[in-house]
Amino acid sequence: MERAIERVLFASRWLMAPMYLGLVGTLAILLWAFVLELYHFALQIPQMEVDIAVMGALSLIDLSLAANLILIVIFSGYENFVSRMDTHGHEDRPDWQSEVDFSTLKLKLVASIVAISGIHLLKVFMDLEKYPAEKITWMVVIHLVFVISGVLLALMDWISNHAKAMKKSAK
Template identity: 70%
Template sequence: MIEKHIERGLFASRWLMAPFYIGLVGSLVILLIKFLEELWHTVTHIGSITEIDAVLAALSLVDLSLAGNLILIVIFSGYENFVSKMDLDGHEDRPDWQGEVDFSALKLKLIASIVAISGIHLLKVFMGLAKYSDRDIMWMVGIHIVFVFSGVALALMDRISHGAATGHGAAGDGH
């Protein structure tokens, strides 16, 4: 009897994660405000910015949108994997991937998004090389390479563990 109450309490504790996902919605609002500020700044200075400034502004907007997409993926998949399924089956705008991103796929999507965001940031740095020291650029490239290798390592570990779970071993099924 005590065990049953403990298990029910532990299961109910998953709802303690809900405020985390609500907080992430707040961070999405903050990103939206920064996106709108960057867009407004670019539009109001359109006559005086250089081509490089226009590309940098576009990269900043892409960077912010990728970060927003990343937060949405974490909110949707995290909530559905750890708190409760969202009852949106009849909604026409429900993303196809929603409800199908498990923890393993979430890790890969997260690292892929981090690598993309890091790559965009690095491209912005390369377009303004004069602003950075060689040491700073070396550190930024090194960190980006760590992100890339981390993503590859996570993907390999996932493939190996998936192969082991399905009985195919580390080699997978030959595809």
């Protein structure tokens, strides 16, 4: 009975595979949004001012950061929770692919969220008159919460790794 339960539990990891495929679909949607944003950005070239150029570039960077984040989640999530990808012989295999464990994944996610939030704030700061002061305040507060969460998460991982290292050296 115990073996049967363990087999079912172990096989249940494959329930995550459709979610990672769904994230691939999300990448396709982000690509579509990127192409549309690039198209609208390019249409503005004849009358483009510096602020519009910076805002357009920030929008494209924002979309690419979100896509990078999704790709990291797909690769590392699949390898950490479902199955190893058999891509060791492939010349384009990312160096980080098998090195991103759950702890590193959390830090990369938080860092990406902080970067995306920072880009949104920068876009708001470039067009301040468009936003009410209360909304800007809340955006800054939320951004700071992301930053502090990231620092605390990194600190917790550092403490955990330091404790593990001390435990190993005590043996």
